[in-house]
Amino acid sequence: MNRDTAVDFKGVPDREDLLNQLQQANQYTWLWIVIRLAAIAALIALISWQQVVFAPIVSVTACLVILGPFMMELAQIWGKHKKRLEDVKESTRFGDLDKHSLRSLYQNVLKRLQLPDDHLPVYITNDKSLNAGALRLGRLFGGLNGIYLNRQVLHKLQGEEVQAIMGHELGHYYKFNVAGDRFRLLTLVLGALVGVYAVQIIQLDGFLGFIVMSGVSGFFWYISSLDRVRHGQAIEYLCDDFGAQVNGIEASISGLLKVGLDSETRFLIELELMAVNADNELLTPQEISQAIEKATPYGHTPEPELYDSIRLELRRKAKANQQASISGFIKYMWESDRDDEDLKEELQARAKAVNQIDRMDWETVWQDHEHSPLHLDQVERLVQMIAESPKKSLFRIPESLSSDGIHPPMKLRILYLWKNRNSPTKL
Structure with a gap:
């Protein structure tokens, strides 16, 4: 069929x-x-x-x-x-x-x-x-x-x-x-x-x-x-x-899903830590982003361990800023050029946008995505899930709903690979 x-x-x-x-x-x-x-x-x-x-x-x-x-x-x-x-x-x-x-x-x-x-x-x-x-x-x-x-x-x-x-x-x-x-x-x-x-x-x-x-x-x-x-x-x-x-659409689609999942994790962690530290005058938004990048290890890390690693790096950076000289601190505050109220409004708007995203529970199709390869029958079930829920997103990130002008939305990239998997036209 x-x-x-x-x-x-x-x-x-x-x-x-x-x-x-x-x-x-x-x-x-x-x-x-x-x-x-x-x-x-x-x-x-x-x-x-x-x-x-x-x-x-x-x-x-x-x-x-x-x-x-x-x-x-x-x-x-x-x-x-x-x-x-x-x-x-x-x-x-x-x-x-x-x-x-x-x-x-x-x-x-x-x-x-x-x-x-x-x-x-x-x-x-x-x-x-x-x-x-x-x-x-x-x-x-x-x-x-x-x-x-x-x-x-x-x-x-x-x-x-x-x-x-x-x-x-x-x-x-x-x-x-x-x-x-x-x-x-x-x-x-x-x-x-x-x-x-x-x-x-x-x-x-x-x-x-x-x-x-x-x-x-x-x-x-x-x-x-x-x-x-x-x-x-x-x-x-x-x-x-x-x-x-090279290896079929299964490897390409599983790679896309892992890329999207990684982006989602990083985005949600950054959003949460930005909100938690919005009133912390010892840390600028740029330093929070840098701390997340620095504290994120290579490879797979459970989320609780990742949070702990980033929080430790944020505390270390805040302490270093606090121990700076008075003149250095004044210079730091001057160069940070931040408006706390504007930052809070921006974070609230981003959080609201994320909460309004209706996420698809695609992990039920591919449960052990860290260790097991994606099979063609799982891809077929994923495609059916996407088709049955056209308004749902694969990930809780704004980019998953629309294109950035260059990269198509993730759902369309997956559907394209499925639709053209047996195309007679040579690349």
Whole structure:
């Protein structure tokens, strides 16, 4: 019996439609690159560089406003605490994995997905959230290209789930992306030059020139991100699909559920501790978040132990702030820049939003989710549960109800994998 007929797949795309969407998005990339290069060359010829030399403030402002955020993103990635897989110590363990077993898993993923072994760097970061990423910036910033796996992923997920995530990120890198996104810097440089030229043409300087520059820069920054926003969800669906080709949809869906559950736990702990410490003038919200990150261990930890560890770190930080010198404490209070009433109102609003989320009891389908793999019949029951309760959420976090603009809601990602599990269209 085909139980798919009982499932409402409204809003769940087909693999073929997504592939066509991405193909159309990349169809004229080369033409837009040529147009941008021609426009940049024309502006370089039209701009009065003598005026730029004698009045550099506008030019510097243009570069900072439009190129600054992009360069900051790169600087944060470059400065992230990370190690290439081959540089990890022999003694380092990631739960049941070490560098050699992790390399073996990665090589197996390349083989199953029929991808070339280009010696693409695989980085392990110290981040404690269940997340990963892929970066492909072309040759100019080639030193940052690679796959980034948060260490917590390796501690909390099983080998097949880690492989599904590797496959997802390799999908971003090799197959499913907006080609023009790799040339985003061209758009930003064009925007900076347009801003400089516009200010020279209308002969504005000072504050008015800055306003014009900000408007032009904001427009080109928006343009540079437009394709990513427009096609982001299609790319995420296809990368989930690609990762599922390694070990089947079971490993991909179990990984998604664990990622969502981890986000829910971290979110609810942070919300509770923010509320408990709202009147504590020795701790800022930022320090509370930092304490949670610092006190969270790698791997599985029972919630009571996790709470105790975080509370201990919060007490330690509060005591350290209390013992600071008078001048240091005054400086600390001045820099904290907090409004207790606004903070309380924000926390109340967040708590109210969380309490209004009707959570699905999906754990009844997969009870031993920490140790036992998810089976296809359990996935089928989960899909039926989602179909029967369309207004319920998988997790008590606001993100589980709606998209962030790039990642589809978790329920739709699961339904997509189920709907397209036997699709005849090749990825």
